[in-house]
Amino acid sequence: MKINRVGDSFTALEKSQMGVIDKLQDKIGLLEFDKSKNNTMIRELKYILNNKKRSINEIMKEIDEIQKTKDYQRLRYIKNVLGIIARQGVDDE
Numbered sequence: 001m002k003i004n005r006v007g008d009s010f011t012a013l014e015k016s017q018m019g020v021i022d023k024l025q026d027k028i029g030l031l032e033f034d035k036s037k038n039n040t041m042i043r044e045l046k047y048i049l050n051n052k053k054r055s056i057n058e059i060m061k062e063i064d065e066i067q068k069t070k071d072y073q074r075l076r077y078i079k080n081v082l083g084i085i086a087r088q089g090v091d092d093e
Contacts, residue, residue, distance in 0.1 A: 055085050
């Protein structure tokens with residue numbers, strides 16, 4: 001709509017409607033940008049969540065193995081992995 005037509009003569013109503021349409025189109029463009037930004041953030045958070053779930057399941061298997069063999073030296077490994085899981089996806093702001 002942002003076209004200046006020299007030969008056209010618009011009424012005041014038409015000009016104001018064109019102005020409103022231009023503003024609404026700009027708002028729609030901004031909202032679409034925000035939506036894609038949010039989709040990117042959602043995708044990243046889902047990735048982090050899936051990694052945490054997978055890691056927690058591996059830790060649970062490791063704990064079961066420790067209980068079976070009664071080899072408690074592997075607890076340090078579990079503690080380190082849990083520390084990594086806790087820090088994953090957290091920004092230090």
